[in-house]
Amino acid sequence: MKKSYKIEVDCANCANLMEQAAKKIPGVKNAAVSFMALKMTVEFEDGAEPAKVMQDVLKACRKVEPDCEIYM
C-alpha cells in the first residue's frame, strides 16, 4: 500500500535524511521524500498498519531534524 503525506521541512539535506530515516522503520517497504513538493510517499509492507508505522516514522524523523513535521 502506498500513501503520501504532506510534510514541513526547511532544508533539502534534511529532507534526504528524513527519507533515509523513514526507510529504516519496520513496516516501511520504501519511502521517498520530495523536498520540492513537500511530500513524503511511503510504501508500507503488507499487513503493516500505516497509522502506527507513521508514528515511528515521525519519531525517527524528529531525531534527524527536530523542526520537521508530517501531517497525517
Added chain:
Amino acid sequence: MNRKQKKALYRILIAAALLLAANLAPLPYGASCLVYAAAYLTIGWDILRKAALGVKNRRIFDENFLMAVATLGAIALAVVEGSGDFNEAVAVMLFYQIGELFQSVAVGKSRRSIAALMDIRPDSANLETENGLEQVDPEEIPVGSVIVVQPGERIPIDGTVIGGSSGVDTAALTGESVPRDVTVGDEVISGCINLSGVLRVQTTKKFGESTVSKILELVENSSSHKSQSENFISKFARVYTPAVCYGALALALLPPLARLAAGVPPAFGDWGYRALTFLVISCPCALVISIPLSFFAGLGGASREGILIKGSNYLETLSRVKTVVFDKTGTITRGVFEVSGVHHCEGRGEELIEYAALAECASSHPISQSLRRHYGKEPDRDRVRDIEEISGHGVTATVDDRTVAAGNDKLMRRLGVDYIPCHSVGTVVHVAIDGSYAGHILISDVEKENVREALAALREAGVEKTVMLTGDMESAARQVAESVGVDEYHSELLPGDKVEKVEQLLKELPNGGKLAFVGDGINDAPVLSRADIGIAMGALGSDAAIEAADVVLMDDDPMKIARAIRISRKCLRIVYENIVFALAVKLGCLLLGALGLAGMWAAIFADVGVMVLAVLNAMRALRTK
C-alpha cells in the same frame, strides 16, 4: 516571505547591526565582548540548539553541529590568542543564515510558481437540484449528476454536454491557446475553462477519476521518482560531510604532531584555524538543493506546455534519447480513418459496409470506428453473435445467421478465401460472407500537417534515428514514410512484432543512447513499457494513455516531442553545470583552506555564493525556448 522567513530576516538585521556596533563603537574589551556575544547568540541560537539535539540523538555530522563547532572553535581561538576579534565567528553564522534565508525564499518562490502553473483544481461545482443550483464540493458529486458551468468557470468533472454551447480553453492542460468549440453531445474534460456560454454537463466520472485529478496526481507524484543525479547527490552528501570532518580532524592534529616530531614549534593555533575553515565548507547545501530544484523546475516548465513527465528519472532518460520510434496511427497520421471506397462488390456497397460495421461493432480499433461512422447508424447488436477478434488479422462474427469475416489479407489467407488485392494506398478491409469473397472496403488515414517539421526539430534536438512502425501494408507504409521523411520504417507488424522490433532497435542503439516510443496510448501499452521511455500523444481524455506512458503529451501535436527532449536536455545540462561548479568551488576552497591561503571569510562566501548561483541557475530550467 512567510512568517518564518521574516523572523530570520529580522534576526539577520539585528545581528548585523550589533556586529557593526561592536566594530565601530569605542567600547572597552569587556563591553565589546558582550555585544559580540549578543550578536552571536541572536543569529546562532537555533543552530546551537539543533546541534545540541543532534548530539543527544547521536547524530554529529549534520551542518548545525559543524557550524556550531566551527564558530565556537573560532571564538575559543580568539580568546586563547587574546586577539578579541570575534568578527569571524559572528560573520560565519550571519552569512550561513543569509544563505539559508535566500534558499528558503527561492525554493518557496519556485514552488509557488510551479503550483500556479498547475492550478487547475476546481474548488466547487454548481450542482443542479430540485431547489435550483447548489454549490458543492466536486468530490461529493455522483456520476450522472447534472452540473452547470458558468462562463469563466473551470469545468470541475469530466462529462457530456447536455445543454448550451460554448468555447472551452484547454490551455492549462495542453498549452494550446485556440479554444475548442463544444455543443450538446460533446465530451468535455475537467480542468478546461468555459469561455462564452453556459454549459449544462452530465458527469460521466467521479471527481477522483476525472482528468483533472489524474493530472494533478501525476504531477504531484512526479518528484518522488528520483533521477540518478539526485540519488548520486544524496549518496555524495552522505559521504562528503563525514569525510570533510575527518579531514578537519586530521588537519588539526597530524601536521602539528609531525612538526613536534621534527623539532619545530607545533603551531596548534594555526592548524586548528585551518581545520575550522574546513568545517565551514562541509555543508553540501548548494548541491543538495540545486539538483532537485533544477528537476522540479524542468518538470514544471514542461507541464506548462502540456507535456507531463512522470518523474525526474524520465526527464533524465529523455535527455539521452537517440532513437525515436513512432507508431504510425495517431502520431504521424491523425488516426482518423475515413472510408474512401468500396471495391469489387458488384453494387452491394451498402450491404458490405453494414455487415462489416456489425461484425466490428465491439472493437475499439480506429478502423472499426470509422466503419461504424460511415455506416451512420448505431449497429443493432442483437443481430450479431459469436464475435471473435483475431489480433492483427481482423474479426469474425455471425450476423443475421451468416458468417462474416472482416479483416486484412492475412485473415483471408487464414480462412482460405480467395481475395482480390487492392491497388490503392490505404488500409483494406476484406469482407467474406459465408466463406466467399464479397469485396473490400478501402479506408485511408490522413497525415498530420506538421510531422515533417517535427521530425526535423527532433534531429535538431539531437535525435539520430527516427523509425516508423505500423501494422499497415507495405505500400501504404512506404508512401507515408517517404512523405514525412522518417529514416526507417517497418510495415505489416502485429502488435507482438512491434515489441520485437523495438527490442531489436534497442540493441542497435549507440552507447548510452536511449530509445523513445511514441504511441497514441491505444493498443500499444506493451511497447510503451518495453521502450526506455514511452510517450503517449493526444492523451487528453484517455486514461489508458496516462497510465501506460512515462511522458504524456496532452494534445496530439508532434512538435511537442522535440520540445520535451529540448527541455530535458537543458535541464540536465543545468544539473551537470551545478554539480561540476559546486564541487569545483568546494574542493578548491578545501585545498586553499588546508594550505592556509583561504580563511573562514573566504569559506563562507564560497559556500553561500555557490548556493545562490546554483539556485539561480536551477531556476532557468523553468523556461526553455
